[in-house]
Amino acid sequence: MAGQTDMELIKNGIRMDGRKPDELREVKIVAGVLDNADGSCYLEWGNNKVYAGVFGPMECHPRHKQKADRAIVQARYTMAPFSVNDRKRPGLDRRSTEISYIVSQAFEKVVMVEDFPKASIRVDMQVVEAHAGTRCAALTAASVALADAGIPMRDMIPSCAAGKVNDVVVLDLNKEEDNYGQADLPLAIIPSTGEVVLLQLDGHLTPDEFEQAMDLATSGCMELYKKMRHALENSYGGKA
Amino acid sequence: MSNDSVSNLMKGHMESLAKEGKRADGRGINEYRKVKIEIGMISTAEGSAMVHLGKTKVLCGIKMLIGTPYGDSPGSGTMTTSTELAPLADQSFDPGPPREQSIELSRVVDRGIRESRMIDFDGLCIEHGVKVWMVYIDLHILDNNGNLFDCCTLAAAAALSNATIPNIQHGIADKDVKLPINCWPISCTFGKLGDSVILDATSDEESVMSARFTVAHDENGNLRAAQKGMNGSFTDAEIREAVKTARASDNVLREALKGIQE
Amino acid sequence: MSEESSVTSNRKLVLPGDLMETKSKPGKGIFRSEGRIHSSVVGYSNDKSGYINVNAIAGRYSPKVGDKIIAICVETGPSIWRMDIGASFNSTLHHSESSWKVPFGDTARFLAIGDAIWAEIFMVDAAGTHQISLKKDDCRKLYSGTIVKVNPTNVTRVIGMQGSMISLIRDNTKTRIQIGQNGYVWIDGEGKDIALAQEAIETIDREATSEGLTKKIEKLLEK
Numbered sequence: 001m002a003g004q005t006d007m008e009l010i011k012n013g014i015r016m017d018g019r020k021p022d023e024l025r026e027v028k029i030v031a032g033v034l035d036n037a038d039g040s041c042y043l044e045w046g047n048n049k050v051y052a053g054v055f056g057p058m059e060c061h062p063r064h065k066q067k068a069d070r071a072i073v074q075a076r077y078t079m080a081p082f083s084v085n086d087r088k089r090p091g092l093d094r095r096s097t098e099i100s101y102i103v104s105q106a107f108e109k110v111v112m113v114e115d116f117p118k119a120s121i122r123v124d125m126q127v128v129e130a131h132a133g134t135r136c137a138a139l140t141a142a143s144v145a146l147a148d149a150g151i152p153m154r155d156m157i158p159s160c161a162a163g164k165v166n167d168v169v170v171l172d173l174n175k176e177e178d179n180y181g182q183a184d185l186p187l188a189i190i191p192s193t194g195e196v197v198l199l200q201l202d203g204h205l206t207p208d209e210f211e212q213a214m215d216l217a218t219s220g221c222m223e224l225y226k227k228m229r230h231a232l233e234n235s236y237g238g239k240a
Numbered sequence: 241m242s243n244d245s246v247s248n249l250m251k252g253h254m255e256s257l258a259k260e261g262k263r264a265d266g267r268g269i270n271e272y273r274k275v276k277i278e279i280g281m282i283s284t285a286e287g288s289a290m291v292h293l294g295k296t297k298v299l300c301g302i303k304m305l306i307g308t309p310y311g312d313s314p315g316s317g318t319m320t321t322s323t324e325l326a327p328l329a330d331q332s333f334d335p336g337p338p339r340e341q342s343i344e345l346s347r348v349v350d351r352g353i354r355e356s357r358m359i360d361f362d363g364l365c366i367e368h369g370v371k372v373w374m375v376y377i378d379l380h381i382l383d384n385n386g387n388l389f390d391c392c393t394l395a396a397a398a399a400l401s402n403a404t405i406p407n408i409q410h411g412i413a414d415k416d417v418k419l420p421i422n423c424w425p426i427s428c429t430f431g432k433l434g435d436s437v438i439l440d441a442t443s444d445e446e447s448v449m450s451a452r453f454t455v456a457h458d459e460n461g462n463l464r465a466a467q468k469g470m471n472g473s474f475t476d477a478e479i480r481e482a483v484k485t486a487r488a489s490d491n492v493l494r495e496a497l498k499g500i501q502e
Numbered sequence: 503m504s505e506e507s508s509v510t511s512n513r514k515l516v517l518p519g520d521l522m523e524t525k526s527k528p529g530k531g532i533f534r535s536e537g538r539i540h541s542s543v544v545g546y547s548n549d550k551s552g553y554i555n556v557n558a559i560a561g562r563y564s565p566k567v568g569d570k571i572i573a574i575c576v577e578t579g580p581s582i583w584r585m586d587i588g589a590s591f592n593s594t595l596h597h598s599e600s601s602w603k604v605p606f607g608d609t610a611r612f613l614a615i616g617d618a619i620w621a622e623i624f625m626v627d628a629a630g631t632h633q634i635s636l637k638k639d640d641c642r643k644l645y646s647g648t649i650v651k652v653n654p655t656n657v658t659r660v661i662g663m664q665g666s667m668i669s670l671i672r673d674n675t676k677t678r679i680q681i682g683q684n685g686y687v688w689i690d691g692e693g694k695d696i697a698l699a700q701e702a703i704e705t706i707d708r709e710a711t712s713e714g715l716t717k718k719i720e721k722l723l724e725k
Contacts, residue, residue: 034383035295036443037328039560047283051382053328057562057590076327076335081378082285082301085409090322090378091337110518112533112542117629119590124328124335128299128380129282147518150561150655152542154533155519192519192540229517232544236515236559237711245574245586248616249688253648257693264648264700 029231039149043141049129052141054149060120071116075104106197132178159188160220162213187217251448255434287403295385300395317364321350330384351465352456356425386442393427427456428486531556563654572686599635647690652707654685674723
């Protein structure tokens with residue numbers, strides 16, 4: 001977060017990309033796009049483009065990572081070298097490693113890991129184009145891929161960020177707002193219970209603004225959850 | 241569904257079909273699967289393409305940066321090819337740093353593009369000995385159902401043909417121009433299945449074949465790169481025959497590439 | 503009404519976390535939370551004879567005692583074989599559960615890596631490990647033909663109502679076919695007949711949820 005900026009990111013209640021403060025970018029979700037993976041999903045969120053694929057449950061390698069009484073979720077988030085304006089070096093950097101780790105833990109809360117002792121569930125998220133909000137996009141896509149793989153779960157987890165630009169709390173920051181805004185708060189929740197399974201924050205928020213941002217991000221998550229359901233209904237040709 | 245185990249029955253069946261010139265998916269032994277090319281879907285890349293070869297899916301993005309030329313070629317731009325065997329593409333792709341498999345794949349694709357002089361490297365010089373364009377070809381394997389070699393070469397060629405030199409962004413000139421393309425290399429990969437040689441193997445076929453042979457031709461029918469892989473072998477006659485077959489069979493891929501130019 | 507549409511219209515698609523309105527006891531594909539029953543998978547709910555089940559429409563094979571399956575050998579030990587059955591974990595075939603007298607250390611002579619068998623699941627424990635047996639009914643090693651893998655959740659589709667689909671394929675291709683509950687299918691016959699049967703089975707697997715499948719397969723088999 002760059003903090004204070006002279007840049008006018010919001011004018012007469014309308015953002016640079018024409019959205020209202022509480023409006024999401026356009027989201028498109030398609031389940032079952034890959035043949036090899038047990039479950040998969042392609043998601044476009046604004047200009048973000050993400051593929052998620054799931055394998056498992058399967059024998060956990062390396063063996064020392066096995067848990068005798070449950071499965072582990074091995075999530076991996078990576079960005080393609082061409083996904084950003086300056087070419088990104090291939091492979092995992094510290095940021096990707098952290099995101100992979102917290103996403104794995106978020107999923108271990110909802111996946112019925114106790115049903116699969118010693119197993120591993122591999123969740124791979126590939127960001128092929130990035131314009132802010134990719135961790136939320138990746139986590140949402142991964143949730144749909146897990147459902148598509150037939151992995152038993154207590155719920156699917158949608159994820160969405162709220163933030164602050166020009167002292168206004170807004171939903172779902174775009175690239176400019178992320179670069180020049182004042183705060184970013186990615187959130188992931190369990191829709192049926194409202195429990196929070198992922199939360200990060202960087203920037204500056206007053207206690208009131210934090211409450212507002214939580215409300216906005218939660219409503220964003222619920223909107224995404226509907227889109228996730230539609231994607232699976234379309235894929236399986238039925239109405240839930 | 242992905243499962244690594246291959247039954248000996250499946251192997252025997254595929255070998256006996258190949259002997260009669262047939263395949264388990266109904267193709268002839270020198271026939272490509274359906275190919276589809278899409279371009280320009282990644283706005284952060286200078287060029288991009290997605291190639292579907294049967295169920296195999298490869299996404300290629302081109303990035304162009306400014307760097308210094310190599311000492312032995314001060315007037316030429318450079319090119320780097322990398323492939324990411326994304327773990328979502330195949331259960332057997334381990335997360336982690338690139339393995340031999342991915343490095344061989346990158347290098348074979350790289351040679352086909354480089355040796356054909358598809359890109360005019362001298363045209364990528366900005367300031368002799370000081371500043372040149374560096375072209376990065378990044379291949380992202382999204383779904384592996386066999387024959388990554390041909391699918392990657394095709395994706396790289398399609399993405400390069402779609403690439404724009406980002407002059408404005410780097411303050412080199414006030415206009416972005418298309419990356420000039422000299423010719424069109426196409427690679428054809430064969431597999432030795434029992435005593436037969438088949439073109440464009442699926443992963444089922446790859447798991448039972450003993451040797452692999454890739455040959456890249458330019459559009460004039462001249463050879464530009466080749467590679468024999470895996471621990472089996474081909475006879476001299478099989479290699480010569482494969483080179484001839486490649487020239488006759490690569491038209492489907494050339495047509496698909498031409499299709500995106502229109 | 504066609505066979506397909508009568509199957510689809512009675513089903514209701516549910517997603518993980520969905521609350522199930524029911525007084526029945528929990529069966530499979532569901533979980534309880536605060537006294538209420540929810541679906542844990544994507545699937546079709548089924549509330550019959552006092553139990554509520556959700557039949558998953560995706561996922562790996564989950565072994566059940568008594569299931570007839572096809573297994574492929576992936577590893578041999580001194581007195582056991584490790585067999586791939588398409589489940590999360592490989593299964594074990596102990597030499598005492600085979601029909602052969604196997605000298606210690608000589609397992610590969612009877613069943614080598616890549617060899618396939620028609621077998622039965624005879625033990626599944628709470629930790630999820632399972633064993634198979636070759637001693638039941640028509641269990642045996644498979645010597646000819648080929649093996650095709652389909653999604654285990656589509657096995658009932660490949661078999662069809664009272665075996666209608668599979669009879670259709672068998673009769674029209676003059677092949678022998680055995681369908682393992684794990685989604686591994688054995689087809690034996692002439693090379694070209696096997697290829698046609700394989701194409702039909704793979705089409706069913708790919709288009710399992712679409713309507714008018716029987717007609718489509720009939721047409722495909724006319725070739």
